[in-house]
Amino acid sequence: MNRPRPALRPVPAAATAAPVIEARGVSLTFPTADGPVHALKDVNLTIGQGEFVSFIGPSGCGKTTFLRAIAALESPTSGQLTVNGMTPDAARRARAYGYVFQAPGLYPWRTIAGNVSLPLEIMGFDRADRQQRIARVLELVELSQFAGRYPWQLSGGMQQRASIARALAFDADILLMDEPFGALDEIVRDRLNEALRALWARTGKTIGFVTHSIPEAVYLSTRIVVMSPRPGRITDVIESPLPRDRPLEIRDSKEFAEISHRVREGLRAGHSDHGDA
Amino acid sequence: MHDPAVPTGIVAASAARRGRGLGKAGRAIMPVLAVLGAIVVAWYLAAVWMNAPWVRDQAARAGETVTAGQVVRATMAQERPVLPAPHQVAAGLWDGVTGQKITSKRSLVWHGWITLSATLAGFALGSAAGILLAVGIVHSRVMDLSIMPWAVASQTVPILAIAPMVIVVLASMGVTGLLPKALISAWLSFFPVLVGMVKGLRAPDPMQFDLMRSWNAGGGQVLRHLRLPSSLPWLFASLKVAIAAALVGTIVGELPAGATQGLGARLLSGSYYGQTIQIWSALFAAAILAAALVWLIGAIERVTLRRMGLAR
Structure with a gap:
């Protein structure tokens, strides 16, 4: 996934x-x-086309709840939330987003290709179109030669890649990811982070990414949203000055350390807020 | 030069191998055989103890004296013993299965087939009803609240009291033969399937339902792609209970007076004429049939779940 390839569409x-x-x-x-x-309190945020936004914060800070609200899996009790100018539920019905959970959630009775095919079948894509899309997204996550395998024949990291392919298959412009690499070991996680950056650069998707790893958030994002708990709220929004092209080694750079430091400060501040209250 | 621990290790290892000499199947079957042996011994002792009074009575009436050895021998070979000895039941079973033409009314194969066909019909009917009701309950809160109490109540009604009424009422309407028995059988077999499937259809974790929702899947699609495949382990477990219950239902349906066909009728006519060997043979035929049916579903279960990657 990390080899340079021509972009599928112009990146904004x-x-x-x-x-x-x-x-x-x-x-x-x-x-x-x-x-x-109070899972979320007075959250204001605008995410633009093609941004990669990470949500970071301790448990109970509402980062997952906010992502689920965008996906219309939860309903806000007050305030206004729009996705592509629609209500989240209308956007969901218009298949505006693909959602990736912490667990791959692949069906053991379907092959990898069959799992990727599932949302397409549900959405009524015809057979030829399905074949073409499955081939394209499996190539995107470098699982082409595993199309006919069953999930249990693949490693955890490969299974999660398959679940990302599944979320990409129906061409939603938004990809929502809820700690997708949280259950994986660090080495696999690094590889998948690199691959996800490359995939984002190629496809120009808008990505919302929940994590509680600071390096992961800093490495991946164009913007980092720091959140804190009780009530769940945004304490800091950090624009990343890192260049668009990011090799893994960028994590040893001074800029990377500076942003990481600011994220950590934001998390600490949110925490002491709570301690004072 | 050599470590003295090595030979000891080899000895220990070979001892362990000797312990495993029976192999996996052998180790599994040993406890079963031991229990079976104990049952057979207890059965023989009970047969001697329960049949002996009749032998002594007969001897007393004839004015003869009998030795203990003669009593024991006589208790093993009575025509209508209180408790037939295992070998008498085995002989009766063997004769019933192989000694008769299978179209004969004395053939256990013929009676067994009558019972089996009604059992399978009732099982199919009951399972289908159980699955359909479970699907309804999972999708409709109204059905969830209204059906379940009635389903539970239906199983508390003594089937032995209901069965003759069903048979008699249906017979007065001109419905006889397989259908009335199949209905009683279905009555008993739908319940385990209903309970198992309600559990099974709700088994997928919330994340799977969220995924379906994110794809804007309809209720029917969630049922077909997620709920039904995930419920299969529960389905098979409940089908095993259901098929045994279906057999019991059929036999109970064959008991009401007038029935002349089926293992249940065989049990009943045996008890009319004090043919204890016939009763026990029919009983064992029914038990063997039940075991075979449960084993068959277990075999289908193993193959299906392994193919679907759901086997543990």
Whole structure:
């Protein structure tokens, strides 16, 4: 995935192009037996076409809840949230996004190609179109020669790549990823991070990426959203000054260390806020 | 030069190998054979103990004295023993299966087939009803709240009381033969399938349902692609219970007076005429049939789940 290839479509020069996801004063409260839990409080954020935005913060900071709200898997209790100018639910029905979870969630009774084919079958793509799309996305995640294998024949990292291919297969412009590499070891994680950067550069997708790894967030993102818990809120938004072309070694650079430091400070500040309150 | 621990290690290893000499299948079958042996011994002892009074009575009436050895021998070969000895039941079973033309009314194969056909029909009917109701319950809250209590209530009604009514009512409407028995059989077999499938259809984890939602999949698509395939382990487990229950239902359906066909009728006529060997032979025929049916479903289960990658 990390070999240079011609881009499939022009990548927008400026990351702050047309807004794709807009949140205005979004709050989300879960009622529980111990009283309401404020998973999100007054979140304001605009994500532009082709941005790679990471959400980082400790457990309970609402990063996953915010991603799920964008995907219309949760409904905000107040505020305004639009995806491609529509309500999240309308966007979901218009297949605006592909979602990747922490676990690959592949069906053991389907081959890798069969798993990638599943959303396409559900969405009613015809057979020839399906074949073509499966071949294209499996090539994109470098699993072409494993199309006929079953999930249990593949390593964890390969399974997660297959689940990314599945999310890409129906050409949604937005890719939402909820700690997709959280369960993988660091070496595999590095490779997949590199591959994901390359995939993003090739396809120009808008990516929302939840993580609790600082290096992962800094390496991947054009923008890093730092969040803190109780109530879940945004404490800092960091524009990455790192160049578009990022070899893994960039993580040893001074700029990388500076951004990492700022993210860490943001996380610490959010934490002490809570301690004072 | 040599480490003295090495030969000891080899001895220990070979001892361990000797312990495993029976192989995996052998080790699995030994406890089964031991239990079977214990049952047969207990059965013989019980046969002697329960049949002896009749032997002594007969001897007393004839004014003869019998030795203990003669009593034991006589208890093994009565025509209508209180408890037939295992070898008598085995002989009765063998004669019923191989000693008769299979079209004969004395053939256990013929009676077995009558029972089997009604069992399979009832099982198919009951399983289909169980699966359909489970699908309804999983998709409709109203059905979830309304069906389940009735399904549970249906199983608390004593089937032995219901069965004759079903047979008699249907017979008065001109419906006889396989169908009434199949209905009773279905009555007993739908319940385990219903309970198992409700559990199975709800088994996929929330993430799988979220994925389906992110693809804007409809209820039917979620059912076909996610719920039904994931429910198969539960389905097979409940089918094994259901087929045994279906056989019991059929036999109960064959018991009401007038039935002349099937293992149930064979049990009943045996008890009318004090033909204990006939009763026990029919009983064992039914047990063997049930075991074979459960084994068959288990075999289908193993093959299917392995092919689907769901086997543990």
